[in-house]
Amino acid sequence: MDDTQFQIPDANGYRCGFVAIVGRPNVGKSTLMNHLIGQKISITSKKAQTTRHKVTGIYTDDTAQFVFVDTPGFQTHHRNALNDRLNLNVTEAVSGVDVIVFVVEAMRFSDADRIVLQQLPKRTPVLLVVNKIDKDKAKDKLALDAFIAEVCTEFDFAGVEVVSAKHGLRIANLLETLKPFLPESIPMYPEDMVTDKSSRFLAMEIVREKLFRYLGEELPYAMNVEVEQFEEEESGMYRIYIAVLVDKDSQKAILIGKGGERLKKISTEARLDMEKLFDTKVFLKVWVKVKSGWADDVRFLRELGL
Numbered sequence: 173m174d175d176t177q178f179q180i181p182d183a184n185g186y187r188c189g190f191v192a193i194v195g196r197p198n199v200g201k202s203t204l205m206n207h208l209i210g211q212k213i214s215i216t217s218k219k220a221q222t223t224r225h226k227v228t229g230i231y232t233d234d235t236a237q238f239v240f241v242d243t244p245g246f247q248t249h250h251r252n253a254l255n256d257r258l259n260l261n262v263t264e265a266v267s268g269v270d271v272i273v274f275v276v277e278a279m280r281f282s283d284a285d286r287i288v289l290q291q292l293p294k295r296t297p298v299l300l301v302v303n304k305i306d307k308d309k310a311k312d313k314l315a316l317d318a319f320i321a322e323v324c325t326e327f328d329f330a331g332v333e334v335v336s337a338k339h340g341l342r343i344a345n346l347l348e349t350l351k352p353f354l355p356e357s358i359p360m361y362p363e364d365m366v367t368d369k370s371s372r373f374l375a376m377e378i379v380r381e382k383l384f385r386y387l388g389e390e391l392p393y394a395m396n397v398e399v400e401q402f403e404e405e406e407s408g409m410y411r412i413y414i415a416v417l418v419d420k421d422s423q424k425a426i427l428i429g430k431g432g433e434r435l436k437k438i439s440t441e442a443r444l445d446m447e448k449l450f451d452t453k454v455f456l457k458v459w460v461k462v463k464s465g466w467a468d469d470v471r472f473l474r475e476l477g478l
């Protein structure tokens with residue numbers, strides 16, 4: 173037997189590892205991940221509880237490969253089958269990572285943030301990342317320092333970074349701070365890979381993001397999105413059929429809008445985003461189906477992969 177066969181390749185100082193991004197809903201976790209990897213693969217919205225699945229984003233440079241895991245904002249309010257499952261997904265996502273990025277919004281720390289901190293595994297290093305430093309109330313340096321000092325009394329953080337995810341500020345600093353936490357290893361993924369999620373998944377998420385943008389406060393939470401068909405034609409064009417599941421007929425009517433206007437806007441914007449992300453022409457058809465009580469149906473949630 174050739175005994176060189178099982179030799180572990182020498183990493184030569186290269187680093188590669190997993191970074192989980194956690195925090196209460198709406199602190200900017202998905203916006204941060206998109207800026208860290210330089211591509212929009214995780215959907216974002218001004219409404220809380222946008223992310224439902226964990227999403228992996230990969231950033232590779234000459235010295236390291238970071239595998240980021242964006243998680244749903246930890247739910248501390250409504251208890252239903254969907255939220256229980258979301259929280260379970262967060263707990264699973266942080267187990268076994270090399271470092272955890274705990275995101276808070278500058279000048280705002282509440283019980284919702286505290287509860288997330290309490291859920292984190294004890295042995296993994298946690299970096300405090302203060303986001304949204306572009307906001308007016310965060311511009312007073314002394315006040316920001318006092319805020320950071322206060323948050324630091326809550327937990328034994330391995331370090332602190334301040335960023336503005338939305339404006340891409342200090343993102344490079346954050347990567348440098350995270351690097352020493354990654355173990356020495358050869359890269360796990362090809363260098364041009366930005367996510368381990370399928371195009372089907374990304375297409376579904378893009379439609380969900382538009383639902384959040386064009387519907388009122390409550391409605392997007394009562395909906396789910398399913399890819400019914402996803403084909404790549406010989407020409408390279410993608411043909412995608414997507415169903416939006418709603419609870420009631422009344423929700424269906426709101427989603428479609430007067431003369432079909434709203435649904436049309438949602439599908440056009442989704443198609444344009446897909447063409448940018450997939451770098452090819454897309455034919456997209458979005459329609460609406462009524463299925464009542466889905467958010468409380470555990471078996472159905474499992475079928476949806478939640």
Ligand SMILES: Nc1nc2c(ncn2[C@@H]2O[C@H](COP(=O)(O)OP(=O)(O)OP(=O)(O)O)[C@@H](O)[C@H]2O)c(=O)[nH]1
Binds near residue numbers: 201243
């Ligand atoms: N001003 C400002 N707004 C930001 C910044 N980062 C994110 N936001 C906004 O905060 C809102 C929430 O951002 P998301 O990235 O969706 O937040 P999230 O933590 O992933 O939220 P969930 O997935 O719902 O838990 C969006 O409206 C973002 O545009 C920032 O650096 N500055």
Ligand SMILES: [Mg+2]
Binds near residue numbers: 202203215223
């Ligand atoms: Mg998110």
